[in-house]
Amino acid sequence: DAGITQSPRHKVTETGTPVTLRCHQTENHRYMYWYRQDPGHGLRLIHYSYGVKDTDKGEVSDGYSVSRSKTEDFLLTLESATSSQTSVYFCAISERTGGSQPQHFGDGTRLSIL
């Protein structure tokens, strides 16, 4: 299994509070991704990173920000959490982008916003 650790694994918080989720990898892969998984929607890309300090938006980026100060860590921040951001969040990594390398996923963070 790819060395990907997501923390925390579960979190319950209140609307309006800031939340930060962490993804840590031991594979030294260049590319890292944050997805959210909701019933009926599959996995949707929030943000991704193609190197230290290099990030870009995915299809559902509103309300989220990311940072990558080290190769191994990719942080996802909800500046002011809303109930619509209740979801399961997955981090993924790949060695290269494009069709030659698959993405490998962590075990997710279940986030509930009350």
Add this chain to the structure above:
Amino acid sequence: GENVEQHPSTLSVQEGDSAVIKCTYSDSASNYFPWYKQELGKGPQLIIDIRSNVGEKKDQRIAVTLNKTAKHFSLHITETQPEDSAVYFCAAILNGGTYKYIFGTGTRLKVLA
């Protein structure tokens, strides 16, 4: 926008029977199609993938077929076992090699003993 449609959403089969899950993609430039298996409380795990220069790929009881003309690809599981019960996702790379995967909405497979 581009999308991937996956069918069926749920599938029940008897142990030992075959299971087939189908996906259709819209981006004709897509050239890479992975399949993931997700067990309860876990992240998706890659089980097989296929590139557009290949029509079929097998790995033991699992196979994937690709029809580029029709923009269809399918997952075939033979001799199903209870441990095959999970949610399966297909995906397609957009625009022939960018960072973006588009995922199907998943198929919950139940293998009945």
